[in-house]
Amino acid sequence: MNLLQQKIITEGQVLSDSILKVDSFLNHQIDPQLMKYIGEEFAGLFAEAGITKILTIESSGIAPSVMAGLSLGVPVVFARKRKSLTLVDQLYSSKVYSFTKNETNEISIANSYITSDDVVLVIDDFLANGQAALGLIDIVEQAGATAAGVGIVIEKGFQNGGNLIRERGIRVESLAIIDSLSDGIVTFKGENSR
Amino acid sequence: MNLLQQKIITEGQVLSDSILKVDSFLNHQIDPQLMKYIGEEFAGLFAEAGITKILTIESSGIAPSVMAGLSLGVPVVFARKRKSLTLVDQLYSSKVYSFTKNETNEISIANSYITSDDVVLVIDDFLANGQAALGLIDIVEQAGATAAGVGIVIEKGFQNGGNLIRERGIRVESLAIIDSLSDGIVTFKGENSR
Numbered sequence: 001m002n003l004l005q006q007k008i009i010t011e012g013q014v015l016s017d018s019i020l021k022v023d024s025f026l027n028h029q030i031d032p033q034l035m036k037y038i039g040e041e042f043a044g045l046f047a048e049a050g051i052t053k054i055l056t057i058e059s060s061g062i063a064p065s066v067m068a069g070l071s072l073g074v075p076v077v078f079a080r081k082r083k084s085l086t087l088v089d090q091l092y093s094s095k096v097y098s099f100t101k102n103e104t105n106e107i108s109i110a111n112s113y114i115t116s117d118d119v120v121l122v123i124d125d126f127l128a129n130g131q132a133a134l135g136l137i138d139i140v141e142q143a144g145a146t147a148a149g150v151g152i153v154i155e156k157g158f159q160n161g162g163n164l165i166r167e168r169g170i171r172v173e174s175l176a177i178i179d180s181l182s183d184g185i186v187t188f189k190g191e192n193s194r
Numbered sequence: 195m196n197l198l199q200q201k202i203i204t205e206g207q208v209l210s211d212s213i214l215k216v217d218s219f220l221n222h223q224i225d226p227q228l229m230k231y232i233g234e235e236f237a238g239l240f241a242e243a244g245i246t247k248i249l250t251i252e253s254s255g256i257a258p259s260v261m262a263g264l265s266l267g268v269p270v271v272f273a274r275k276r277k278s279l280t281l282v283d284q285l286y287s288s289k290v291y292s293f294t295k296n297e298t299n300e301i302s303i304a305n306s307y308i309t310s311d312d313v314v315l316v317i318d319d320f321l322a323n324g325q326a327a328l329g330l331i332d333i334v335e336q337a338g339a340t341a342a343g344v345g346i347v348i349e350k351g352f353q354n355g356g357n358l359i360r361e362r363g364i365r366v367e368s369l370a371i372i373d374s375l376s377d378g379i380v381t382f383k384g385e386n387s388r
């Protein structure tokens with residue numbers, strides 16, 4: 001069990017069979033030392049991939065991405081969920097449906113920050129239905145850049161997002177894959193039970 | 195001139211007498227190495243302040259805060275601009291008026307993440323009219339915690355926010371203070387011109 005999985009076991013709260021709350025170290029309060037570990041793990045996994053840029057989405061994707069960018073020596077771009085006043089540039093946009101919130105957000109980046117020369121690592125905090133990651137991949141493809149892979153902090157292995165992305169031939173590396181949250185117990189992929 | 199000020203000169207875009215766009219390294223694309231430098235600067239400035247927690251606001255405050263948290267060895271909490279599904283806790287909330295967007299946002303944190311024992315460093319990317327920083331200080335005070343100070347990446351010295359906070363006896367440390375953006379030229383406090 002890695003450091004992240006240990007943290008999930010000790011601090012994660014299972015709110016239902018599908019909802020794991022990790023607000024104490026990832027989604028609301030952030031553990032910077034754990035983020036550094038996560039960033040270094042992503043950097044190691046994609047060390048040979050020729051990454052030139054990391055693409056993530058506000059807000060919870062930013063901390064692990066910045067640490068991965070520090071380790072890989074590349075900039076991070078975060079997609080915004082709504083347009084801000086000084087984003088006057090031409091945009092790449094994609095629609096992302098959230099099953100959790102039952103709403104569609106348009107995510108955008110200024111098109112100057114990803115070019116066709118870029119080899120992009122997409123990073124996000126959670127992978128469940130895959131809609132956010134697929135939206136980010138869509139933006140990479142609009143830019144004519146290469147999607148080298150997707151780095152996920154916590155994948156809900158019992159939901160379909162991981163399959164949707166892997167079926168497209170895109171490499172997905174998740175630092176913790178959760179098989180089940182049944183009965184309030186977190187079971188990781190590869191474990192029988194705990 | 196420090197590293198941040200150099201970056202502002204080389205990459206910042208002056209859009210008007212009051213708007214400086216730093217989307218290439220802080221607000222949209224993020225330079226992780228610069229964030230590490232910024233985090234270490236904040237950590238040095240507040241090294242003797244007994245900081246136990248950093249409080250910031252999504253999204254652009256997160257990267258510098260996480261780096262400062264790494265250097266200081268303390269957790270970061272980011273206030274959310276709207277409630278999310280898994281934020282089921284009791285909240286501390288404050289209303290923040292944005293002059294730029296002409297709208298009021300309610301910012302919130304779960305009350306479990308700041309307690310009366312905490313000595314809090316508030317960090318944000320920009321300080322202009324001071325409304326966001328004052329909202330964060332309001333949350334610190336609601337929690338009965340101590341506001342040890344405010345760390346700002348870029349302060350617009352020609353707007354009133356810095357004065358509003360300093361007049362309350364709260365220490366403000368800004369890594370770059372801009373005196374003027376007139377005629378498309380960035381002038382920092384303490385410079386005659388450039």
